[in-house]
Amino acid sequence: GENVEQHPSTLSVQEGDSAVIKCTYSDSASNYFPWYKQELGKGPQLIIDIRSNVGEKKDQRIAVTLNKTAKHFSLHITETQPEDSAVYFCAPLPGAGSYQLTFGKGTKLSVIP
Amino acid sequence: KAGVTQTPRYLIKTRGQQVTLSCSPISGHRSVSWYQQTPGQGLQFLFEYFSETQRNKGNFPGRFSGRQFSNSRSEMNVSTLELGDSALYLCASSSGQAGLSGELFFGEGSRLTVL
Numbered sequence: 608g609e610n611v612e613q614h615p616s617t618l619s620v621q622e623g624d625s626a627v628i629k630c631t632y633s634d635s636a637s638n639y640f641p642w643y644k645q646e647l648g649k650g651p652q653l654i655i656d657i658r659s660n661v662g663e664k665k666d667q668r669i670a671v672t673l674n675k676t677a678k679h680f681s682l683h684i685t686e687t688q689p690e691d692s693a694v695y696f697c698a699p700l701p702g703a704g705s706y707q708l709t710f711g712k713g714t715k716l717s718v719i720p
Numbered sequence: 721k722a723g724v725t726q727t728p729r730y731l732i733k734t735r736g737q738q739v740t741l742s743c744s745p746i747s748g749h750r751s752v753s754w755y756q757q758t759p760g761q762g763l764q765f766l767f768e769y770f771s772e773t774q775r776n777k778g779n780f781p782g783r784f785s786g787r788q789f790s791n792s793r794s795e796m797n798v799s800t801l802e803l804g805d806s807a808l809y810l811c812a813s814s815s816g817q818a819g820l821s822g823e824l825f826f827g828e829g830s831r832l833t834v835l
Contacts, residue, residue: 641823650724650810650826651763696763706776706816707753708824710763 609634609701613711620687621719628714630697631679639700640673640680645713646693654695655682687718722747724827726811732833738799741830745792745813752794753824754786757808766809769794770816798832806834 610633620626630640638659643651657664657671657680664671668687673680680699684691694715698708725744733739745752754766765778769788786796792813798805808831812824 639822643826648828650812650828651824652826653823656823698763706751706768706770707765707778709765710755712762 609637609699609709611697611699611709611711613697613714615714616712617715617717619717619719622687622689624687626682626684626687626691626716626718628682628695628697628716629679630681630699630711632697632699632701633678634699634701635675635678636702637678637699638702640671641698641700641708642669642671642682643696643698643710644693645696651696684716687716689718689720692716692718724811724813724825726809726827726830728830729828730831730833732835733801734835735801735803737801738797739801739832740795740797741809741811741832743794743796743811743813743827745794745811746825749813749815749825750792751814751816752788752792753812753814754794754796755810755812756780757810757829758806763810766796801834803834806832808832 612631641656644654645651655671668685670683694713697711727742751770753768755763757763767777772788783799788794808829810829812826
């Protein structure tokens, strides 16, 4: 099965600074790379995703970069705001026809005003 | 469009009891997945259903079971509850047919406490 490692497990940044979270996976057939955000008391919500034929994708203050050779992808959040405080999960999809996501252990991001 | 609805949101049970959790997916979604979330193990896959058929099952004991109805609503059941079953149980729906291909839409979860 897919082995997924996510770093760091906790991250504190000052408001306005940038945050970067890295996810490493093992299955070279993985072709879909999403990031989910989970706020307190809620279920995870997709914030950005990328497919294997693209190296980078940006959506306003968040971006995802993919390095398929090294088998890792990263979440970048710029100009962080207090509402970015949450737990973030990566969940690479291990190839076509898979029915489950393997989630990383999560990164708790705290944005200090 | 209504989101994924899970009931009940909170429940407390004692060891040895059994529990049934319910999930109503987004209208039109036929795939429903269940995940267990604990502080120690994170999010772990339980099972996935599509059109009333279980397509995949995670590494959980047989005490954990599920089913899906013709209207795509799903239930999961845990029998002979153990203290370690205390967790947030999350349901997610997607439109995926030939396996997952994109976004999972999660409900807010059912928080189970076993005493």
